Amino acid sequence: MTIKNTAINDYEKALSWEIFDKIYHRYDTINTILSAGILRSWRKKLVTAFPLTPNMVALDCATGTGEVIVSVMKNHHHSIKAYTGIDLSKNMMAIGQKRFKKMSYNNKVKFVHASATKIPYQDKTFNCVTMAFGIRNIVEYQTCLQDIYRVLADQGTVMIMEFSLPSVAPLRWLYLAYFRFVLPMIGGLLSGDKKAYSYLNKTVESFPYGEAFKKELEKVGFKVTMKPLTFGIATLYIGKK
Ligand SMILES: C[S@@+](CC[C@H](N)C(=O)[O-])C[C@H]1O[C@@H](n2cnc3c(N)ncnc32)[C@H](O)[C@@H]1O
Numbered sequence: 001m002t003i004k005n006t007a008i009n010d011y012e013k014a015l016s017w018e019i020f021d022k023i024y025h026r027y028d029t030i031n032t033i034l035s036a037g038i039l040r041s042w043r044k045k046l047v048t049a050f051p052l053t054p055n056m057v058a059l060d061c062a063t064g065t066g067e068v069i070v071s072v073m074k075n076h077h078h079s080i081k082a083y084t085g086i087d088l089s090k091n092m093m094a095i096g097q098k099r100f101k102k103m104s105y106n107n108k109v110k111f112v113h114a115s116a117t118k119i120p121y122q123d124k125t126f127n128c129v130t131m132a133f134g135i136r137n138i139v140e141y142q143t144c145l146q147d148i149y150r151v152l153a154d155q156g157t158v159m160i161m162e163f164s165l166p167s168v169a170p171l172r173w174l175y176l177a178y179f180r181f182v183l184p185m186i187g188g189l190l191s192g193d194k195k196a197y198s199y200l201n202k203t204v205e206s207f208p209y210g211e212a213f214k215k216e217l218e219k220v221g222f223k224v225t226m227k228p229l230t231f232g233i234a235t236l237y238i239g240k241k
Contacts (some may be wrong), residue, residue, distance in 0.1 A: 012199070016137040017088035019199060020064060023191045024091035028065055030190045034183055042161060042229050043071040043132070045236055049227070051128055051157045055081040059126045059151065061116035061144070062134020063087045066096025069109055072130070077105040086114040117143045124153040132161040136207035145220045149241060158222060158239040164209035166232040175233060179204060209235060 020027065031039055050072055056079055060068050063085030073083060087093050093111040100106045114120045116131065117140050129148045138144050148158050166172045179201040187197025208216060210226070214237060217224045222239030229236060 010139045013137060013139050013203065016199065016203070019193070019196045021089040021091045023193050023196050024065070024089065024095055026191050027092065028067065028095070030187060033190065034187060038230055038233075042234055042236070043067065045227065045229060046130065046132065046159055046161055047071050047075050049159065049236065049238060050076060050130075052076060052079045053127060054079055056127045057081055057125065058083045058128040058130065059119070059121070060085040061119070061129060061131040061148065062137065063096065063111065064089070064092040064134075066093070066099060066109070066111065068130050068132045069096065070099060073103070073105055073109065077108065080105075080108060083109050085109070085111045086116060086119065087111070088113070088115055117147060119147045119151050121151050123150050124156075125151050126156060127153055128157045128159065130159045130161075133163065135160055135162055136203045141207075142216065142220070145217060149220045149222065152241045154241060156241045158217070158237075158241075160213075160217075160237045160239075161229075161234060162207070162209065162213070162237070163204040164213075164228070164232055164235040165205075167210075168231065171231055176201075176205070213237060 046068065058080060060083065063069060064087055066085050069083050069085050073080065085093060085096060090113055093113070097111050100109045112120065116134060116138060129152055135141050135144060152158060166175055183201065184194060184198040187200070188194030191197065214224045214226055217237060217239045222241060224237055224239045227236040
């Protein structure tokens with residue numbers, strides 16, 4: 001089910017990376033505060049479900065500050081040969097690059113300035129593609145899903161984690177109230193950019209989730225399973241090529 005909210009237009013969405021490029025220095029701290037640590041538990045679910053075969057070659061789309069790569073590498077760096085993060089915000093990726101400098105597996109990780117709708121790699125390059133809280137920021141998200149399918153090797157896995165809306169009505173109302181009013185206020189104060197955090201709820205409310213997003217992945221060719229996280233506040237979609 002999709003809840004329509006026309007308050008965000010495609011132009012605004014296409015330039016979303018500029019918002020992240022401005023708030024990059026506070027992005028991770030604000031996320032931790034606003035999510036009360038729940039984000040960390042969601043990333044753990046992704047790490048647990050991450051497919052492990054020797055010499056994995058992985059890609060993280062809309063990588064931002066590389067949070068997903070950090071979490072996966074901390075746990076699985078022995079099985080991973082290379083992990084590349086792509087994003088349109090150079091400032092966000094610079095934070096990620098800096099974090100890895102201190103780690104022993106720094107040489108396995110790289111950040112590349114590129115759009116997730118035009119992935120600059122050949123067909124069947126990766127065994128796994130991850131994308132957390134990125135797909136809803138992309139106007140041409142079907143193009144992005146097709147491109148992910150293209151760069152995945154046969155039997156490869158895509159893991160997409162994205163906000164969704166709880167199916168139980170009172171919970172959904174509470175969550176929407178938090179997203180529409182509390183989060184833009186606190187996020188705005190902490191980041192100094194109110195627009196950045198009112199943007200968040202608009203993209204969440206207007207993007208397909210649950211069965212609707214599962215169908216989008218199936219259209220591209222994936223066999224999909226879904227894991228609702230914390231009463232359906234977010235969902236982890238796992239697709240097999
Ligand atoms: C909410 S952040 C998520 C970052 C990270 N994946 C995480 O879990 O913290 C969304 C990211 O998507 C990036 N982005 C927006 N449009 C993009 C595009 N077309 N291609 C690649 N990255 C994009 C933004 O620059 C931003 O870093």
